[in-house]
Amino acid sequence: VEIEYWQYVFDSRVQAMDQLIKNFEAANPDITVKHTTFPYADYQTRVVAAKVAGQGPDVVQLFYGWLDNFVSGELIQPLDPAVFPTAEIESDFFPIVSAMKRGDSYYGLPTAVRSLALFYNKALFEEAGIANPPSNLEELLAAAEATVKRDGGGNIISEGITMDMAGQDHHWWREALIRQNGGVPYDAEGNVAYNDAAGAAALKFYTDLQTEQKVGLVGFMDEGQAAFRAGLAAMTIDGTFRLGAFESNPFEWGVVELPADANGVRSNYSSYFANAIGASAQGEEKIAAEKFLAYISSPEAMEVWLDIVGELPARRDVALTETNLNDPIKGPFLKGLEYAHTTKFYDEAAQRQTAIDMVNRVLLEGQSVEDSLAQAAAAEQAIIDAATK
């Protein structure tokens, strides 16, 4: 039988998957896997459009935040507990895998997971005379202040830390900064809970980077990662998936865990792309699809993935090996996984937009932190309400 596998285009992911498919086909000569990829920006559109046309894939990759959409749109089917025992999943994988659970059923399994960390430019640190990368927020501010460069007119020409809500900063704010200020982003029912002092303090900390400390500038070099790559930012917060892109940076850089707060509390955000079985797979194809899914979430596949893509294995025992934990690059990310949270998104793009707008209102329109926060909370709650009604 032939089954179809869909994911988005990213060179190393495609390469890794080709490798996995080759291995899989060697082991299962009666199954061929057709590997189809789309540009990231249009990936969802394509999956949805294909479903409308009734031509969906058998195994499909999806961001965990899209799950509700995919389930309610009947794009994917629940995993058969006979093939993928629930207990086993919950014991072998990192707990964030529970984001794939709806009711009693799991809808997909990740090969790899990702978390956030603080990247820093060793050359700029050295130049500023800082020996160690920051381990808490206070040190972060100090390091940023020390490394930022301004011209005669006070314009930043090299950032202390990048500011990019459209990138990973909204996760940092939501899952790390709020919690470090003593709040929670969402309550148990999944409703917005950050419209309080903790949320405001977190937002203030973030916007102050530009307005008070003047160590960062939203829109500087267009994207935070671009500024960092160009050597024009000393620090940036980003995910595992950026490792590949930073590999070619023409300077030395390092990674540390996200800074702790004054009390040493740490938090992180973790996410992943899972693989699920398409709603249209039935009979023979479904069996083949299950076999394939089992293979690509096996420890062997995770090793391959770690090798080629650099993403962290989703199974604890594969991930948390001694060598991995001591790796200067992988280590901080893996440690982050231990205390990471996973936001339950209903409409990831729209929810991120509320965070972007919230910061913009403060920075561009001079709205007070509290008002802006309240407005963002209301907007996000509306999105959640619309999705859950």
Add this chain to the structure above:
Amino acid sequence: MTSSELAANRRDIRPGRIIIWTLLVIGGLIMITPLLFMFSTSLKTAGQVYDLRLIPASPTFANYVKVLGDGRFMQWFFNSTFIAVTVTLSNVFFDSLVGYTLAKFEFRGRYFIFLAILSTLMIPTEMLVIPWYLMSSQLGWIDSYWGIMFPGMMTAFGTFLMKQFFEGVPNDFLEAARVDGLNEFTIWWKIAMPMVVPAISALAIFTFLGNWTAFFWPLIVTTSKELYTLPVGISSFSAESSIQWELIMTGAAIGTIPTLVVFLLLQRYIVRGVMLAGLKG
């Protein structure tokens, strides 16, 4: 004699003219600055992309080698060419035929049909994409050349342009051919068409450009990489995490070069073609 020849007849070159000429040239150079940056970036390495000097520190063709070396790129290039050429031919054929019929035949409903076709200019394409997609999937056109091409096979703009031109062709030519025994189709094809060659080249160029750069619909309707058009392919260089600008610019540069060459070769016809149309609102 046209007004420009008239102007040329004035032998005295006044300082005003030199100033105007200089201003025009400066304006023109400003116009192409973004293009220059496109070419310049395509000659840079990933690390230099953010260095906005126009002349790259160490120009390299590595990006071109990389882009062109990828067999898929040549495939996309072929796809774009094939699609743009086919759609252009179709437009030249059908838009002319319809324009001719509306210009030269008298029958009830002619004006209504003209208005109906013209009114499609006001329908935003965005409105049609979903129904098109549904239609394609029901008819099995998804992921095929035909699927990419069918929405553009005829356009109201082309029909309008050609109608204007054909109205300028004297009836005597058509009647002479009728007396010579040609049927209506041959009259159109053998007599009327050759008389509007400038219009056809203008139409062809506009259609070609429009389809060569088409992005949104090809993106929706193709699934396999082998069928991507150039712009879709170029944008697939951008991935979730890091955008490879130097490659995008290289792709864009390669994509622009053919249209550039075609335009430079045919710009006289465009101008003349549009000119003869005498666009009467």
Add this chain to the structure above:
Amino acid sequence: MASATAKQGAGSTRFWDRLNMSTKRVIWAWTFLALPILFYAAIRFYPTFTAFWLSLTDWDLLRPANFIGFANYQKMFADPVFWKVFQNTFLYLLVGTPVSLIISFVIAYYLDRVRFMHGFIRALYFLPFLTTAAAMGWVWRWFYQPLPIGVINGFLSTIGMEQQPFLRSTLQALPSILVPAIWAGLGFQIIIFMAGIRAIPSTFYEAAKIDGLGDWAILRKITVPLLKPTTVFLVVFSSIGFLRIFDQVYNMTSNDPGGPLNATKPIVLMIYQTAFSSYQMGYAAAQTVVLFTILLVVSLLQLYVLREKK
């Protein structure tokens, strides 16, 4: 099919031969039009009606559509983002159309008189028309960057002026998008204007000169009025273009689509996001219906205002 029947048969009393000439011509005309009519009906009109129908449903691509009356429209008119977008769309139209037409006319007017290297200069102005908005959006984005890499800000700081936020400002973002949009379409408009100017017989100018008019008076009294058909064409087409602006906005603000706090978001981008990011097809269809209405009303209004007064 008619070409077959049109072939002269042996028996000259065949049906085709008994028709009179105008009937034959009508048959020819409909034969020529048959395929195109089918095409326009199926590819343009039918989908349009589908869109009208969808705007009354809650279709989200995934679940079957339910008729919900005018709920989408109510939702839209109650949405402040929609009104912001509505306002932006008209700003694009009301600033973009006149500015681009005036610039292109001025350039065309003077370019027409230039003989030396005429083709070369004309090509300079036309080249941007050949580019894709996606690629050029990037270049423009970088032009607008803050220091140290932004070309424009770099220029401003060398002449001692303050830095401008451009795309990062709720006020400047929209004009900053308009510039590349005008830039990209300028070449086309210049060529059309030049064609129009050249179509004016030179004796009109000569007669006016003999009547004692100066260059400015000739421009006002002769060139501009006689250029009216061209102007009408360009006004209508460029208005449609600005009302449907998308590529530039989408590509220049891809991090925060529609600019900071929707400062640059036009209606087409809203439709795109509603349809392909939120999958609210019914809602998106309602927005397309509004766009369609705007296009129709604006075009008809322009044609009416600029009509040939007999």
Add this chain to the structure above:
Amino acid sequence: MAKIELQGLVKEYGKSRAVHGIDLTIEDGEFVVFVGPSGCGKSTTLRMIAGLEDISGGVLKIGDEVVNQREPKQRNIAMVFQNYAIYPHMTVGQNIGFGLYTSKLSKAEKQKRIAETGAILGLEKLLDRRPAALSGGQRQRVAIGRAMVRDPVAFLFDEPLSNLDAQLRAQMRMEIKSLHRRLGTTIVYVTHDQVEAMTMADKIVVMKDGHILQVGTPTDLYEHPLDVFTARFIGSPSMNLVPATIEGGTLSLADAKWAGGALPNTNGKVLVGVRPHDLVVTDDAGQGLSATGTVVAVEPLGSETLVHLQLAGETVVATAPGRVVPAIGSTVSVAAEVGSLYLFDAATEKALGRA
């Protein structure tokens, strides 16, 4: 070779009638010229014959066959248009050869025919040129060549010379005429230039407002016009007309006197017509008409001088020999011989006879 018959031919455009049922027989080999003012229906009639317009009523026969419903190509007629309608994208040879489009001749035979036709029209050297590189007269010849090459039963010409300048027009007039003499094919020719009509026609058809007013040889029409319209239309400069009355066998004109000559038997108001060439400036008034008037304009043509003078409130044109140029404002005497007057009923404008 064929006779063309028009029986009650009618053409209607919507509700308006352009041709009001005309009857005419054009004999095989005849050269018939339609003349008349603009909009009188000449072209429409020609185009009905050609098969380019539907016939709204009546019968059209070519060579005894009713051809009302036939397509142009089935009628085997050829037509030459005012603006020549030669295709700019083809060479002269190709243009001429286009007349053979539907013919079943072999390629070689077609080439031969093209060469022959080119030779007859003196276009041998131009066969490979494009029309843009031809003069007006040459273009006209190419158009005729395209018509000739097919050996049609009749040629139709619609104002073929009106785009040419005076000298070329005179020359082409001769050429068409001699072509007709050589080929002997029926020719129907439309013009509003009476000189062309007079010099070329075997038979002139005068049309007005969709009606035929008179049919006849050029001399016929010149000498015996049936009404004022034809009288004024034929002959250049136009016939002078002055109001007069006939009472009991005497003709009285203001400012003029009539001596001798029999008058038509009528009473009442008439119009007296006299051609400028018959009204000569002279001092010795003999028999016939004599008058004196004030010169208002003179047009010396070299061989003769046209003298415009005021007579009975009308401006009439008289002729004087080329070397005589009367001063403007002077008074001159003019005279017309007996037999040179045309009399018309003032009310109906119908001819009453000569005097």
Add this chain to the structure above:
Amino acid sequence: MAKIELQGLVKEYGKSRAVHGIDLTIEDGEFVVFVGPSGCGKSTTLRMIAGLEDISGGVLKIGDEVVNQREPKQRNIAMVFQNYAIYPHMTVGQNIGFGLYTSKLSKAEKQKRIAETGAILGLEKLLDRRPAALSGGQRQRVAIGRAMVRDPVAFLFDEPLSNLDAQLRAQMRMEIKSLHRRLGTTIVYVTHDQVEAMTMADKIVVMKDGHILQVGTPTDLYEHPLDVFTARFIGSPSMNLVPATIEGGTLSLADAKWAGGALPNTNGKVLVGVRPHDLVVTDDAGQGLSATGTVVAVEPLGSETLVHLQLAGETVVATAPGRVVPAIGSTVSVAAEVGSLYLFDAATEKALGRA
């Protein structure tokens, strides 16, 4: 009101010379007509006078002032173009008023001038119409109106009638002429129609290849052409020319004989010119030239018949009275009186005198 003087006026287009240094004085109030074949430089000269073309060499004076460098508006001349150049977007009244654009008159005075001009040209009722709704003759009048309204020192006309049909042309010819008589303004008029030149001009300027061949009154040029070109150009139909020789005081022509009359004192090959109107079909050959030839074509014009006949290998045109129409192929005798022959040197084509 002004005299216009051209002194060695030269026009060069790039390397090619369109006008080769012409000298001419146009007196105040004179009606001067430039004639010549297409491309001879008539329009160019006119446009230099108007100020629409730069002058490459020589001096142009209007009213004793050198105006070489003046703008058109400073010269205060008015021009009427072949295609009228009336603005389609203005009414007739606005078009006429446009001539007053730079004038400092009050609005009411302008209106009055427009109304007056309209009245003179018979356009009163049309002042609110758009040009699209006018006939050719009316458009031409509007163009003249726009020129007139301003009261210029001179009018320039560039083939103003060539887009009109024959009858309108004759009528407009008269109108322009009488306008000139009324206004008395200098007029420079370009045409390639010799009839217009003959009938309108006070002075005709014959041009060829950028040179002036001859300047004179119409009668002058008709009677005393300086060369073959002018002789053939002036007069319609064109003068016949047959080669002959003069040896020792006798003129010998093939197929013809010459009796009596003094000959110019020359020897060798000559061209004998005789105008068709002087070569009449007659049986009684008296003094002068007589010949017989075969008729190849006849053109009956009503008042006279043009008879084309073969003579000494040339086709010559003779005239016969209107009612005489010789059969083609028949032989006729023609004769020309003493004094009606024009003799030219065969080599230089310069006139030798009359005979």
